[in-house]
Amino acid sequence: MIEAVNLYKSFGDREVLKNINVQFEKGKTNLIIGESGSGKTVLMKCLVGLLEVDKGKVLYDNRNFSEMALRARKAIRQEIGMLFQGGALFDSLNVEENVMFALNMFTNMTPEEKLERVNFCLCRVNIVNSNKLYPSELSGGMKKRVAIARAISMNPKYLFCDEPNSGLDPKTSILIDNLISEITREYEITTVINTHDMNSVIEIGDKIAFIYKGELWWEGTNEEILVSDNKEINDFVYATELLRKLKK
Template identity: 65%
Template sequence: MIELKEVNKSFSDLKVLDDISIQFEAGKTNLIIGQSGSGKTVLLKSIIGLHEVDNGHVYYDDRDFTQMNFNERKLIRKEMGMVFQGGALFDSLSVEENVRFPLDMFSEMNEDEKIGRVKFCLDRVDIKKAHKLYPAEISGGMQKRVAIARAIALNPSYLFCDEPNSGLDPVTAILIDKLIQEITKEFNMTTIINTHDMNSVMEIGEKILFINKGVKAWEGSSEEIFDTENQSLNNFVFASNLFKKIKKEL
């Protein structure tokens, strides 16, 4: 679990996060949604320590991340996996070398253990015959699968995904969503996903945080979102005619 208590963040005179408190639960896909400029990217970066919060606390299973020194945070970061927007694979490394990279950097595994772990992670995301290929030689969907395999290589307790469906066609995006949800439950990770994709919200939104102008405006599940009377959330989620029609029919 990751818990935020009264988190605030400003840049100069601009307040970007205003008193955010929420719990992100283990074994569930926790989504952060909001319009561009709402503060959700700053929130994600504040959770992982790329931004220092002005005040408030971020807890990783009762460990106060905001009060830790550099070395203490480094230990926590070994428990984190990241799926970046666009995948962010190393172009000069093969698929299996990309997945092995965090093992070489941060683990004490021997050679056989690393080979076995890389194979396990690639098998888990259904990459079978592309181990020796380079990112430019595989599709965007396969690149995202490799990025997920790399993110789980160190068997993390916490998984962070920044727009994991960016640049993917709708069918592939749904497959990636389902894969993230499956591994979240399988490994009981606390998964936090930053997304604009309303299909993701409806398909895997087990817990959703909606940020509006830096404030926590709503939290709930994909089922509860259809019954909300929060006008800002309705305007955001049901902006398209398709989702307006779905809400109306319900």
């Protein structure tokens, strides 16, 4: 489980996160949703330690990540997998080398064992016969899937996904969502997804945290969000005229 306790983060005078208290549960797909500029990306970056929090703490299974020394943090980071918005695959490495990267850096596996693990991860995300392709030769959806394979290569306990569906067509988006959801259940991972895609919210949102103007505004499940009477939630969920009519 990942916990954010009394989290505050500012940039200059601008307070981006205000007193965030939220728990992300193990074996569930936890979603952080909110409008653009609401602070959800900053929250995710604070959770993984890419940004330092001003106040408060982040706990990984009761281990205080925010106050850890660099070496201890490094150990936790090896338990984290992250899928970035653009994939963030290393341009100079091919698909196989990208997925193998962490295995090369942190394990003493033999080349055969590493290749076996890489092929297993790629197979898990339905990428076959593409080991030698470079990121520039992959489609958007394939990049995301390779990035997922790279994220799970080290058997992570925690998986973070920053807008996994951005730039993808609806069909591929659902595919990626389902893949993340399946992997989460299969390996009992604590998954945190940052999104503003309502399809993802409805399809895979086991737990949803709605961030509004830097505050945790609402928490619930994908079923609860559809019947919530919170005005800000309704403005976000039923953003289009068509959806408002459907709700009525």
